[in-house]
Amino acid sequence: MVPYRVLVVxxxxxxxxxxxxxxxxxxxxxxxxTAVNGQEAIEAVREWKPDAVTLDLEMPLMNGIEALQAIMKENPTPVIMLSGISEDNTRETIKALQFGAFDFIRKPSSAISNxxxxxxxxxxxxxxxxxLTKRYQPVISINEKSASIIAENHQAKQQISAAIEKKVQPVEPSLPTQPTAPFSSDSILIPKPEEQQVTQRSVSPLHKQQKSKRSETPAPNNAKLTAPTLKPVVKSKLPEIKPLIPEPPSIKKSKTSGATGTFKHIVAIGTSTGGPRALHEVITxxxxxxxxxxxxxxxxxxxxxxSLAQRLDSFSExxxxxxxxxxxxxxxxxxxxxxxxxxxxxxxAAGYFIRLTEQPQRNGHRPSVDVLFESLLPIRELKRHAVIMTGMGSDGAKGMKLLSESGIETSIAEAEESCVVYGMPRSAVEAGCVNQIVxxxxxxxxxxQAMLK
Incomplete structure (x- = not known):
């Protein structure tokens, strides 16, 4: 079997x-x-079309965020970010996930760490x-959306707000038809390893490798690693980078006017891989x-x-x-x-509040979507609305099924064509507890619209 090719940056x-x-x-x-900075990463992706990239956040010449945006614009590829746990690193990691990174891991501190x-x-x-998921497609920048789409979004929000105030059914809002998730419905699957015409790397520098001479068998796992590095890249040849999601304004209006302790509805959302960008789309x-x-x-x-909450707050009403x-x-x-x-x-007696616990993991997770959904089971006086979006595994499906059996108002699963990973929504759909696939x-x-019923 020919192995999948990974670029390490x-x-x-x-x-x-x-x-x-x-x-x-x-x-x-x-x-x-391998590559030592963002400039070399872009050149390597152009040259070798790897199946996946691991990308550090902090690098000289061009950092991971800048490189990610260029890669996603020019050669969309699954990218795993390597992040530290400092406050700056967590903020930058959330940006990367919203800019199209597939996922992230915490960067190991050393080879001998526990x-x-x-x-x-x-x-x-x-x-x-x-x-094994779908190939990435270029992500449409918010800055690049046409003026007509921006106007339609603004008009839709006005209709929504007016309808809520008057408690009447709104006209169906005209929302943009272009998905903002990293995938589209006509994405193609990555070929199986045995179908890919790729081979083991050479030990010589990358820019001197002869592409026509390729080994047909991968090196043993215990072989000394001699991954090539890249030749310098001329910065003027790099694509112009525009942010996929613009930075929020520095001055924000107060958000306390809409908050009230009296309500008849409750919304619960569960998501995993691909969730930060999906949440940005929904919450904003x-x-x-x-x-x-x-x-x-x-x-x-x-x-x-x-960091996720802070970033979403900076964009959301x-x-x-x-x-x-x-x-x-x-x-x-x-x-x-x-x-x-x-x-x-x-x-x-005073109303509703948040309870946090450190009970054992559910479905391999803490927090767990199932735990949140199941906590809504006794809250029958509220109209309950549950949403499962992109993510690996099946967390949330059991809880949504129980809610469905208890008379939930709305149960939504994200449609496959917009999911980064169609795992959690698929499990809910297969459990037969979803009344809308959106x-x-x-x-x-x-x-x-569900709020108005």
């Missing part, structure tokens, strides 16, 4: 060696090349999923006077969920926060479960 030779050694432990993968093997297992798992499309709280479980480690223990739940506010904690909706760009409008 990091400015540290020591770290390139660690990451490469971790990857080649699985004979499904080989290192086609968790190096765990990091390797996680990296290989994400690479296996990445190379909801109007500021959305008449329900929104509770979200995104599979993500501690610290990253806080709703107030988005990382949930806190005992926090009171109000309409017009979005609560994201903190990493390493399950989140539940609870009730007392492309990502239409989920927000479906939730708004």
């Amino acid at each position: 990091d400015d540290s030779g020591f770290m390139r060696k660690i990451i490469s050694d971790l990857i080649v432990q699985d004979p499904q993968f080989t290192i086609v090349a 968790d190096i093997h765990q990091v390797g297992e996680v990296l290989l798992e994400k690479l296996r999923i990445a190379v 499309s909801l109007p500021g006077d959305f008449p329900a709280p929104v509770l979200i479980v995104q599979h993500m480690p501690p610290k990253f969920t806080k 709703l107030h988005v926060v990382e949930a806190e223990q005992g926090e009171r739940v109000v309409a017009g506010k979005v609560y994201i479960a903190p990493g390493a904690f399950h989140m539940e909706l609870a009730k007392d 492309p990502l760009q239409n989920i927000a409008s479906q939730l708004v």
Whole structure:
């Protein structure tokens, strides 16, 4: 079997060696090349069309965010970001996920760290999923959308807000038809390894390799790693990089006016791989006077969920926060479960509040979507709306089925064509508990219409 080809990008030779050694432990993968900065990464992707890329965030000349945007624009490829856990790193990682990165892992601190093997297992798992999912398609920049689409979005929000205020059914809003997820329905599957016309790398420098002479068998896993580095790249030849998601304005209006402790609806959303960009699409499309709280479980480690909440808040008309223990739940506010904690909706004499627990993982996750969904089971006085979006595995399907059997108002699964990974939505659909299958760009409008019933 011809292995999948991976490009490893990091400015540290020591770290390139660690990451490469971790990857080649699985004979499904080989290192086609390495690069020391973003400029070389772009050139390597052009030259070798790898099946996947591991990309460091902090590098000289061109950092990982800039390189990612150029790669996704010119040669869309599954990219796994390597992130530290500092506040700056978590913020940049969330940006990368919204800009089209497939996923991320925590960067190992050294080759002898206690968790190096765990990091390797996680990296290989994400690479296996990445190379078996659909090929990336260029992501449409928000800045590049036509003026007509921007106007239609603005008009749709006005219609939605007016309808909520008057409590009448709105005219169907005209939303953009172009999905903003990294994939489209006409994406193609990556060929099986045996179908790919690729071979093991040469040990000579990349720019001197003879492409016509290729070995037909991969090197043994215990072979000394000698992945080639790249020749310098002329910066003037690089594509112009425009942000896929523009930075938010520095001055934001107050978001407290729409928050109220009185509400009749509750929305719960679960997502995993591809979730940050999907959440950006949904949450930023909801109007500021959305008449329900929104509770979200995104599979993500501690610290990253806080950065996710802060970034979504900077773009959204709703107030988005990382949930806190005992926090009171109000309409017009979005609560994201903190990493390493399950989140539940609870009730007392004063109303509804957030309960965080450290109970064992469910479906391999904490927070778990099933835990959130199941906490809504006794809350029958509210109209409950559950959404499952892109992600690996089946977390959330069991909880949605139980909600469906208890008389849930709305159960939405993201349509396959807009999912980064059609795992969690597929499980819910196959469980027979979904009453709407909706492309990502239409989920927000479906939730708004559900509020009016």
